[in-house]
Amino acid sequence: MALEALKDAWRARKLDLSELNHFAKINRVSRVMQPYLEALVA
16 A cells, blocks of 8 residues: 555655655665665656
């Protein structure tokens, strides 16, 4: 469900990559999120 929300938000241009990286670092999930973000922008 979270991956679908991420994809939908990306398609709707409701977020940007720098903002996602910022919050992923704050929440200590940047390593977990990295593959998903790479697939999202590829």
